[in-house]
Each structure stands twice: as structure tokens, then as C-alpha cells.
Amino acid sequence: MFHRRALIASLASIALFVTSPAFGQQAVTENLEISGGFARATPPMARVGIAYLTITSLGEADRLVGYSTPACNRPELHTHIENDGVMQMRQVEAIEVPAGGVAALKPGGFHMMMIDLTEQLVEGGTVALTLVFEEAGEVGLEVPILAMGAMGAMGDMAH
Numbered sequence: 001m002f003h004r005r006a007l008i009a010s011l012a013s014i015a016l017f018v019t020s021p022a023f024g025q026q027a028v029t030e031n032l033e034i035s036g037g038f039a040r041a042t043p044p045m046a047r048v049g050i051a052y053l054t055i056t057s058l059g060e061a062d063r064l065v066g067y068s069t070p071a072c073n074r075p076e077l078h079t080h081i082e083n084d085g086v087m088q089m090r091q092v093e094a095i096e097v098p099a100g101g102v103a104a105l106k107p108g109g110f111h112m113m114m115i116d117l118t119e120q121l122v123e124g125g126t127v128a129l130t131l132v133f134e135e136a137g138e139v140g141l142e143v144p145i146l147a148m149g150a151m152g153a154m155g156d157m158a159h
């Protein structure tokens with residue numbers, strides 16, 4: 001009985017998300033909440049784009065192991081490391097979402113690198129992302145394309 005109520009409650013929250021006028025920028029699973037996502041606009045001939053989002057664990061740990069998007073041919077997960085005072089990007093196998101904690105993909109840190117773009121990312125548009133988690137499986141959402149250099153709601157470091 002309790003289980004069924006919980007199921008109905010979670011279905012209701014999914015319905016809320018789908019009918020939201022905000023392009024489904026948030027996604028919620030049994031264990032994860034994905035919010036604050038955005039991509040940065042690119043110049044016309046750019047080959048590479050970048051997207052950020054925040055993944056919150058509602059209980060269990062999980063790992064973001066990849067993603068796909070129609071916007072590029074080579075989706076990679078990256079981090080930034082400082083090497084002799086120079087910030088460099090490095091591909092990572094996965095991004096850990098700690099139990100009950102947050103994995104923040106944000107300027108200066110972890111990010112989704114969209115290599116070999118199939119289209120220009122135009123400010124005001126959206127990018128469809130399918131995140132792939134070790135436990136939660138595939139989670140789809142659509143993130144807005146903000147201005148070049150956009151920092152998002154809580155960014156405070158340069159890319």
C-alpha cells in the first residue's frame with residue numbers, strides 16, 4: 001500500500017516535470033535529481049561545445065558514466081586539473097555522485113564536453129542530453145543554451 005502511494009507520488013512529480021514550460025531542464029529519478037543544466041552558445045564554426053549540470057543524490061551513491069546528445073558525435077566527460085599553474089582539461093571515465101551528496105558539473109570543474117558538434121549551439125535554443133548512470137541507467141533532459149561564457153546560477157570560476 002505504502003509502495004503504491006510512493007509510486008503514484010513519483011509518477012505525479014514526473015508528470016509535473018514533463019508539463020513544465022521550462023523545457024524539462026530538471027529530471028528526477030527514484031534516487032537522483034538533475035537540475036541547473038545549461039550549455040554555452042558557440043560561434044558558427046566551433047567544433048566543440050560544453051554543458052554543465054548538477055546531480056543530487058537523494059540517498060544512494062551513483063556514477064555518471066557517460067551521455068549522448070544529437071548535438072555532437074563525440075560526447076566526453078571532462079575535468080579541469082591545474083598543471084604548473086595552467087588549467088588543463090582531462091577526460092574522465094566517470095563522475096562520482098556521493099550518497100546523499102552532490103556532483104556539480106560547473107565552469108572550472110567537471111563538464112560535459114561535446115566534441116565534433118553536429119550543429120551550432122545558438123543562444124535561446126536547447127540541447128537534448130541523455131545521461132547514463134551506472135545505477136539509474138539513462139536519464140534524459142533538455143538544457144537551455146545560454147550566452148557564450150555563461151556561468152550558470154552558481155558558477156563563479158572561469159572555464
Ligand SMILES: [Cu+2]
Nearest residue numbers: 078089111113
Ligand atoms: Cu573539456
